[in-house]
Amino acid sequence: MVLNPENTRRYKLSISCPDTVGIVAAVSQFIANHKGWIIEAHQFADAESCLFFMRYEVVADSLPFGLEEFRAKFNDLAERFSMNWDITDSAQRKRVVVMVSKESHCLSDLLYRWRAGELDCDIPCVISNHETLRSFVEWHGIPFIHVPVDKADKKPHFQAVQEQIASVEADAIVLAKYMQIIPETLCEKYPGRIINIHHSFLPSFIGARPYHQAAERGVKQIGATCHYVTPDLDAGPIIEQDVLRVTHHNTTKDMVRLGKDVEKAVLARGLRYHIEDRVLVNGNKTVVFA
């Protein structure tokens, strides 16, 4: 059997459960019993939380059944080990809603990657509180939904946003420089599914104007952080981070410009991990099987 791993339909099995002896053996035996071909495998035992995490990619066609039957058959084993688990199909692309404000660097980068096939997802719509980026989005054939914000009362805005997200049956929401604080109700409706890019190396410079804070402190590197959104501002589980070097020559405005490159790179990596079901949440931390 010759396999081209790049073009192969895969099932992605993610598991977390209390750590004990025999988990890997049980799971891999289950898959081997059904002649499943594991082409990628990761595992991690967190000595602190005593939790065990694993992720398998199995060639879909190597198994004699589909996801539904897999789920039914696997259930006993999952219960035996008290697993939180999920299995997804690479052929079923995630539906990712992108939310933006006026700044286009993250959006441009994501849409480039999307149309080039680097991000394996659907984008049912882009939602924005401004009209600025409509033409660029629509050139891509993606609906652009303008939902204005009334600063005096943001409730109607978020109500409309939430309905729009629900109506397109989004699997994930990406805040690609959306610049509004997400209300608690929305956070709780999509736990581990709202992805933000913050323009600092968290936990440094939480909140507004992080580059100004960075310039004032005189740091020698600036960074960006991709994280899941929780009601606690800029404090959700971190998926990915990176930094770049600055010097005394760099003004705040330079930092804003230079930082864009890190922001978009970090967001693209974080989103890719999420889309490929490589991120498992571990309390307020993440396990990223990259």
Add this chain to the structure above:
Amino acid sequence: MVLNPENTRRYKLSISCPDTVGIVAAVSQFIANHKGWIIEAHQFADAESCLFFMRYEVVADSLPFGLEEFRAKFNDLAERFSMNWDITDSAQRKRVVVMVSKESHCLSDLLYRWRAGELDCDIPCVISNHETLRSFVEWHGIPFIHVPVDKADKKPHFQAVQEQIASVEADAIVLAKYMQIIPETLCEKYPGRIINIHHSFLPSFIGARPYHQAAERGVKQIGATCHYVTPDLDAGPIIEQDVLRVTHHNTTKDMVRLGKDVEKAVLARGLRYHIEDRVLVNGNKTVVFA
């Protein structure tokens, strides 16, 4: 059972074999059958060579037998899958001979890491073609063996070196800036066990005076490469590489100085991978389960 993963004696099982269905299941079932606790696992299927590589770390005390019995019991399974395989015991420290010339940056770094417990190996001796570094080595309580080189006839030198290596029963030889070309016979006696640090980002600047070559070409980053030594000069399997930025301001002499930091970091990482049995050779490439 509470485990401190840092201080736990482990068996390290490394396998490479033709890729097929069921390898992971068979191996993990074998270990589970004996109540073995897998605390680290890596695998890789090379679509090009159609080879499969895996590495398990098992808590030694979780198994009811030692290495000898493991080897005997595992043999059938290994033969069934045509495995190249090995299992080592973390309690059995590797014996690493370090060879140097006059430059001390890599040696200083390795010996610091060794005495700080960062490199889990024994160093039965340091061999050098110069007396320069004797006092520093001896301060560490390590025998320093001076084996002079006669440029007109290097054979006696390498004969003496080979005898010294054999007499201390070395598991690995580290060329920490040894600056002599290893003869083919020695290479072949220790395949995948002689580790060199080359002061360029290979395959750029093979051979002598790579920083001078780099300065002449006007590159904007310089690098270093840790690789296994084969009879083909600077062409063996690469274990680890890294680079750092230089500018037009940096003279060749600057590059030599700056490059030392990359050289010693890359060698330390490469050696650590080797000592922990994380490097599996795949043709002229390496699989590094870091």
Add this chain to the structure above:
Amino acid sequence: MVLNPENTRRYKLSISCPDTVGIVAAVSQFIANHKGWIIEAHQFADAESCLFFMRYEVVADSLPFGLEEFRAKFNDLAERFSMNWDITDSAQRKRVVVMVSKESHCLSDLLYRWRAGELDCDIPCVISNHETLRSFVEWHGIPFIHVPVDKADKKPHFQAVQEQIASVEADAIVLAKYMQIIPETLCEKYPGRIINIHHSFLPSFIGARPYHQAAERGVKQIGATCHYVTPDLDAGPIIEQDVLRVTHHNTTKDMVRLGKDVEKAVLARGLRYHIEDRVLVNGNKTVVFA
């Protein structure tokens, strides 16, 4: 006098000449005599070539005259020190022709930066040997010129390209993954003005399919190189380079995808340096006053 350095019109003075005592004093005195305000200054003495390089940015409005008069007045001093020199006006944006084939990562990145104001230049047209990227370019309001290549005879193609470049009075030509070897005549017509992005860390992997070469050699980092094009393939002066880490898990196809991020970042930085007149050619090397 309060100055906003970001929005200030500047004269950019670049000088290279044989190194001797008094150059900086003479030049800065000349500028001070005319009440010029130097807001950025760099200099470099190359001990090897015995050449001296310097670059000043002067606030345009601080001088009592324009470029023409500057040139006339500065001439004596320049001759005294046998200077190669040039002065440009930040208000006079460079005209940059972008050449592409079918791949869009560098083009998308450059056009994003251009429309976001990160690249301070005009793009009079994009030239391509394929129709693939027409719609994307035209959405930006930039003319897209399709000049097909006849593999049997590439001369007419390059004749047409050269005429197009001349007709828009290009100051610089960017090969943003153009994938054709530039003929010597074109190279010589625009020395130090044709900028290429090569998808390897030169001088490693010159020529075709560098990622395949990299995968075969088993390197642990891949890179990209932005350089001026000379008739000698992939051997012109290097402007900028960078790398990223890969592992045994990364297939050649992964490297191609991952490498795109380095390619576009390195090209964007290199082009920015060029546009801002920060690159001075020093034999087959560059001085980059970044």
Add this chain to the structure above:
Amino acid sequence: MVLNPENTRRYKLSISCPDTVGIVAAVSQFIANHKGWIIEAHQFADAESCLFFMRYEVVADSLPFGLEEFRAKFNDLAERFSMNWDITDSAQRKRVVVMVSKESHCLSDLLYRWRAGELDCDIPCVISNHETLRSFVEWHGIPFIHVPVDKADKKPHFQAVQEQIASVEADAIVLAKYMQIIPETLCEKYPGRIINIHHSFLPSFIGARPYHQAAERGVKQIGATCHYVTPDLDAGPIIEQDVLRVTHHNTTKDMVRLGKDVEKAVLARGLRYHIEDRVLVNGNKTVVFA
């Protein structure tokens, strides 16, 4: 005149003053008038503080006088521009006291660099609150001064430390993992001359056990910060910072080990900048003319 820039005695002139037109011209003219040969030059205008910073390196033998006469002659010019300024002689090596506790990674690295000639300074003594590192220090021929700390009353300790520092006429004090909070009086006695290495990417994780804080927050990179010590804990002007990547696999103990490499690299770079008079303090920030 042929110059080997590596071995040349240099005067290092550092200036900060209110920004205005003509500073560079005046200074470079002064030097040119005395036939001084400038071999390195940096300048920076801080648009925010409206301060101007510059640093020249002049070949000592190219001037017809020594430092004392330079100072006398330069004074008028300095007063005209209200300069804070200093000039030092590369032949006059700084006297750097190193303070340590029990951890040896930074000390080992600094002493390696010192004996290899990478750090151009004298080390009149190493002071420690423990005996642990005596033998290693003394092997280098450097006096090791043990000054115990009484936790109940640290005053006598710091009194003795301060006397020791004064008795060896230290120009700078390096806290190479000294792990004690420096009292305000000592900070104020040596402003801009006490250099600390903090094991986090400040301002993240100020105070104790930063790696534990980092592990708990689940960051994806850890870092280190070299800064001048002020009475405000971990809040002094930052000289240098760097980071390295960690994953969920890395325990706190791993971070401690991995972080050592960043700590020692960042401290070595920061100290080198300081020794070469490349760091100019700008409020609570630094200008580093690297």
